[in-house]
Amino acid sequence: MARPDKAATVAELAEEFRSSSAVVLTEYRGLSVKEMTELRRSLSGNASYAVVKNTLTKLAAKDAGVEGIEEHLVGPSAIAFVRGDAVEVAKGLRDFAKNHPVLTVKGGLFDGQPFTAEEFTKLADLESREVLLAKLAGAMKASMQNAVSLFAAPLSQTARVIDALRQKVEEGAAVSSSENEG
Incomplete structure (x- = not known):
């Protein structure tokens, strides 16, 4: 990817961080394209789900003033940028993960505060x-x-x-x- 493309991707991700009420970092390794499409469809309306490069995501998070997610940006990562009800997105990801155990939640942000996978489970249970x-x-x-x-x-x-x-x-x-x- 050329340098201007990387800069555009970083700017786009930074804007996603700024405009989202919550961000959920997941590992998607083992999901098929069909399953990823199913997951995106199940979250549509409340969140967008994108596979991201960790280095570009770290740069975008820093640019957006987001802290506390760097530790989760290891291995294959995908992010759910939540614009609707965060609890509904958490329930959707939890339910999808029950049927597809290869999807794991690493952590994320809720109202600007970092949260762990355990805290995510509590949010999904609300x-x-x-x-x-x-x-x-x-x-x-x-x-x-x-x-x-x-x-x-x-x-x-x-x-x-x-x-x-x-x-x-x-x-x-x-x-x-x-x-x-x-």
């Missing part, structure tokens, strides 16, 4: 964003309901006390009127 938001909304609704009950309780008790006093006054008035008649 529930989807929608499920987490639904659980949060449910918890907030329950908290609001508890607050309403807490604020309504004194009013309810006051109403019961007033009603009991009214009944007692009425009973007292009924007893005194019957005594007056007799």
Whole structure:
């Protein structure tokens, strides 16, 4: 590859690093072209998946101000540049790796912070964003309901006390009127 081509590739990779919310480094050795195409299709919409040269990737990461991935750039490497939901991409890679064990996650970046393969597994085990938001909304609704009950309780008790006093006054008035008649 000529020098200008390398510079263009480094610039393109640096822009991918800058515009991605997460980056997942994998080793793809042993995957067929058909399997790589299947993997790319399964990630489309949330991430792009590209085979990269380690030396050019190191230069691009340095150019983009990314640190903490150099140690993972050994052997054949491919990178998933995440633009959508990182949890969905993590689940997609995990599920693909279950059926194709030769795909291994080396590590990567999430919100600019390096993560290991073990941390990637934890990310893949998270529930989807929608499920987490639904659980949060449910918890907030329950908290609001508890607050309403807490604020309504004194009013309810006051109403019961007033009603009991009214009944007692009425009973007292009924007893005194019957005594007056007799």
